[in-house]
Amino acid sequence: MTDPILETNPIIFAAIEAEKKRQSEGLELIPSENYVSQAVLSALGSAFTNKYSEGYPGKRYYGGQEFTDVIERDAQDKAKKLFNAKFVNVQPLSGAPANLAAYFALLKPGDKILGMDLSHSGHLTHGHPMTFSAQLFTFVPYKTKTLKEMKNGELAEKEGNGDVRAIDYDELEEIAVREQPKLILAGFSSYPGSIAWNLIKTIADKVGAKTMADVSHIAGLIAAGVTSNPLDYGFDIMTTTTHKTLRGPRGAIILTNDEDIAKAVDKAVFPGLQGGPHMNVIAAKAVAFAEALHPNFMDYQQDVLANAAAMAKRLKNRGAVLVSGGTTNHLIVLDTWKTWGIPGKEAEVALDDIGITVNKNVVPDDERPPLNPSGIRLGTPALTTRGFTTQDCEEVGSIIYDCLKDLKEGTNKYWKHSLRKRVRDLAKKHPIPASFV
Numbered sequence: 115m116t117d118p119i120l121e122t123n124p125i126i127f128a129a130i131e132a133e134k135k136r137q138s139e140g141l142e143l144i145p146s147e148n149y150v151s152q153a154v155l156s157a158l159g160s161a162f163t164n165k166y167s168e169g170y171p172g173k174r175y176y177g178g179q180e181f182t183d184v185i186e187r188d189a190q191d192k193a194k195k196l197f198n199a200k201f202v203n204v205q206p207l208s209g210a211p212a213n214l215a216a217y218f219a220l221l222k223p224g225d226k227i228l229g230m231d232l233s234h235s236g237h238l239t240h241g242h243p244m245t246f247s248a249q250l251f252t253f254v255p256y257k258t259k260t261l262k263e264m265k266n267g268e269l270a271e272k273e274g275n276g277d278v279r280a281i282d283y284d285e286l287e288e289i290a291v292r293e294q295p296k297l298i299l300a301g302f303s304s305y306p307g308s309i310a311w312n313l314i315k316t317i318a319d320k321v322g323a324k325t326m327a328d329v330s331h332i333a334g335l336i337a338a339g340v341t342s343n344p345l346d347y348g349f350d351i352m353t354t355t356t357h358k359t360l361r362g363p364r365g366a367i368i369l370t371n372d373e374d375i376a377k378a379v380d381k382a383v384f385p386g387l388q389g390g391p392h393m394n395v396i397a398a399k400a401v402a403f404a405e406a407l408h409p410n411f412m413d414y415q416q417d418v419l420a421n422a423a424a425m426a427k428r429l430k431n432r433g434a435v436l437v438s439g440g441t442t443n444h445l446i447v448l449d450t451w452k453t454w455g456i457p458g459k460e461a462e463v464a465l466d467d468i469g470i471t472v473n474k475n476v477v478p479d480d481e482r483p484p485l486n487p488s489g490i491r492l493g494t495p496a497l498t499t500r501g502f503t504t505q506d507c508e509e510v511g512s513i514i515y516d517c518l519k520d521l522k523e524g525t526n527k528y529w530k531h532s533l534r535k536r537v538r539d540l541a542k543k544h545p546i547p548a549s550f551v
């Protein structure tokens with residue numbers, strides 16, 4: 115039988131087939147990407163794509179909602195269980211609108227928000243001047259520092275942890291006392307460490323601010339219990355995308371344990387920001403949540419961490435400069451400028467050429483421009499879904515190192531073929547799985 119897409123639009127059919135080939139023959143190291151299961155893909159392509167269901171379960175503006183209510187309630191139940199939360203909104207279309215809805219649930223336009231500085235890995239929605247969030251609210255940034263730059267830095271240096279980066283909580287407290295924000299926002303897109311939720315909550319309580327965690331990057335790690343959950347420390351709101359480490363469809367959810375905040379979130383999402391929810395995506399979220407509740411999800415997330423640590427160690431041992439000196443989560447930021455004098459954009463293109471997909475990324479206080487910054491960002495969620503082991507991830511680290519060293523030495527046109535073969539061999543060894551349970 116001919117594929118219905120081929121019959122209807124051959125251009126799209128060809129692009130989908132080419133993308134499937136690209137994804138299976140190359141290595142995906144963008145830490146915010148992953149492979150979803152066939153079950154998630156089927157839910158995305160299900161009959162729910164046809165259905166309008168503005169409102170919430172039991173309170174819709176259209177008829178015919180027996181089954182939409184079933185899927186939205188199931189997605190809610192499973193999300194609450196995964197994240198140990200009393201309330202959730204599963205309708206946000208993606209991470210950026212979820213954050214905007216969360217700000218509106220907690221604040222009034224003009225209110226002040228403390229958020230992680232963007233070059234220190236805050237997301238665009240955490241205060242980039244081009245975003246609507248930054249036009250509507252007043253953002254004040256806080257930063258990370260290396261341990262050697264902080265109080266008792268000599269000790270950290272002596273113990274070999276001097277390069278590790280963390281939020282400077284003393285400085286954050288000073289900023290909070292000075293600025294009197296209404297909200298302290300914690301979350302990141304490229305920070306290879308963890309956040310002390312308890313310290314942020316204590317600082318927020320001291321100045322009477324609300325707390326919000328955007329855990330888009332680490333939601334899978336939290337759901338599996340391999341990293342801590344800000345809601346367990348009393349955070350008011352937690353937003354997360356459902357793609358990335360959580361391995362679901364593109365979309366987001368907003369969680370809280372406070373009933374009044376939950377009501378404000380519901381109003382902010384609909385009708386505040388959105389119209390009809392994408393019910394096919396909510397069905398796919400519920401399928402992904404069921405997969406994440408499976409006991410093997412914890413093994414997967416532990417492997418994500420072990421693989422990132424193995425790749426970072428190999429890169430470092432070969433001589434690469436890593437932001438924070440390594441990683442304790444699923445991502446690595448490699449300073450290509452400090453290591454080889456190669457800008458991140460060139461590194462991204464060179465790696466793409468041998469079948470490794472990464473993204474250029476700023477390093478803290480980057481002196482280079484965001485479109486051609488000093489580093490690249492690497493992550494292990496997608497490789498781990500394919501069953502890559504720590505040895506495989508060490509080999510990926512070596513391939514990246516060899517490729518960029520060749521680029522620096524001008525020998526890359528000689529070695530490219532062998533690098534491409536090493537990539538293809540790894541990809542062949544680990545086909546993309548169709549199911550995770």
Ligand SMILES: Cc1ncc(COP(=O)(O)O)c(C=O)c1O
Nearest residue numbers: 208209210237302303328330355
């Ligand atoms: C921490 C964080 N928040 C929000 C977002 C935005 O998510 P989306 O791209 O789904 O709008 C991202 C995306 O990369 C992110 O890393």
